[in-house]
Amino acid sequence: MRNKFLIFGNPYIGEEEIAEVVDSLCSGWISTGPKVAKFEKMLAGYLNTDKVHALHSCTSGLFLALLVSGIGEGDEVITTPMTFASTANVIEHVGAKPVFVDIEKNTMNIDPKNIENAITDKTKAIIPVHFAGRPCDMDAIVDIAKRYNLIVIEDAAHAFGAEYKGRKIGTIGDFASFSFYVTKNLVTGEGGALLCGDEEKDDMIQKYALHGLSKGAWKRYSDEGFKHYHVVCPGYKYNMMDIQAALGIHQLARFPEMQKRREEIWKMYDDAFSGLPLLTPTIPEEDTVHARHLYTVLLDIDRTGMKRDYVQEELYRRNIGTGIHFISLHLHPFYKNKYGYERGDFPNAEWISERTLSLPLSAKLTSRDVADVVEAISGIFTKKSL
């Protein structure tokens, strides 16, 4: 058994990131400055688009997308319950109603067939989540959105680096929001990026993300001399700091290498787990790239009689950290109580909720770390000879 705890989602931070952060600290540009501008430019280049807004989180990006689309009181937004809290929380924040629909069991993504059935005359938007980094069926989702005049806001928190039928995730919907939170594929500690295809809304995002100040206001204390700013709307405080961008600049440069390592680890797990009482995640067709954010196994709890939480606890005792993505949001007290959701409402999401377990997949993992995870998992299943 390994003697040091293996943290789930431990970020890979190199010497370059450390030096760049030190450079920011010494330069005095700690908050939004030239490094954020550089990171935004690099992101736009990578995503093959004109403009990217670096923000302090994916959550603030999702919120801004709803806000600048004028979605609020009396409106409904359709999304998946198999997601992190923020996807639905932001719908509450603007005063609208989140409407959950069930997922597909094999992809764990929102099922387009269920979207169409849930549309009412109050529906204004769809928020698909590319679960674990696997792109949703965007052709079907965009087609529905066009027919019913709905906005598509992609929660791309898991999907930086993913591609759908040859197109990078981030530019297919009306908006896409990425996360650079510490456990994600590319990290800035806290951080996110929002993309928007509409010029007018894009302009609003810029202002709403920084107090509602007029363009270029972040330069107001720079060596270009003091600039007056104008408050043009009651904006928020969602800007990214240069200290965060300092990490992002080098994370993005190393991104292909990190993704390659995730693929290698993925394959090691696939090979090691065939024959065990669990389902390993599947990969889509060739022209669609899975970002491999999460390696989620589905435990065969019926055959083994071992509940997921028991397996997770056993792994913890063996010094292996894991995650759970996710317990369906409709089962959480706030959404359950407010909207009267019950067990049985979304059978596929519930089925996954009971069986899913995410194993460490950081690019930082050594082959020894991976072997430790495999050994621990195998040990749990052979202990109770099956």
Ligand SMILES: *Cc1c(COP(=O)(O)O)cnc(C)c1O
């Ligand atoms: C992590 C995550 C978010 C939130 O990202 P932040 O950058 O922490 O705001 C949103 N949606 C999903 C599906 C996530 O996993």
